[in-house]
Amino acid sequence: AQSVSQHNHHVILSEAASLELGCNYSYGGTVNLFWYVQYPGQHLQLLLKYFSGDPLVKGIKGFEAEFIKSKFSFNLRKPSVQWSDTAEYFCAVNALQAAGNKLTFGGGTRVLVKP
């Protein structure tokens, strides 16, 4: 079964700092990759997704992610964060050939941006 690891559980940074959140998955086949954000008290929102093609994916709110197949990684980046980026960030993987077509989430990274 596939698994997803997010290495940082908590990240604290100041406004205008750069953000990078790590995500690794374990599955050898074809995958779809996602980053979701959940603002305090709110529902999941899709930040960006990777299906195929250019491994550098741009999403909403200035976020981007890079798929490195050889490293089984899909790290999220933002060059300059804002206070409003304070949220929980979830990486998720769908292993397309695996039974059931399940979306598996990483444990999440809680990001706090100090004004």
Added chain:
Amino acid sequence: DTEVTQTPKHLVMGMTNKKSLKCEQHMGHRAMYWYKQKAKKPPELMFVYSYEKLSINESVPSRFSPECPNSSLLNLHLHALQPEDSALYLCASRGVQGSVPTGELFFGEGSRLTVL
């Protein structure tokens, strides 16, 4: 705004009550999902319906009973729940590209359940 609609948004119930959560989508998606999310944790898969048939049950206790009356609707019937079942319950449907299912899930805003 999400195209997956969940009702009610909030629900408080006692341990002897019977209630239901409802989910609806009109995007023509043929797979629908129930996830459970506890505070500060990732969503955990509960059930998957594909073409109105239950395809995955992640060993969920029988006090949770899913139902898929048609391709647009998904219900979760709740009976004799425990306080530890209090959580955000998320419904999702799986997208398609043309007629081919993708791996992308579209989530509703969730139903926040409190069991007293």
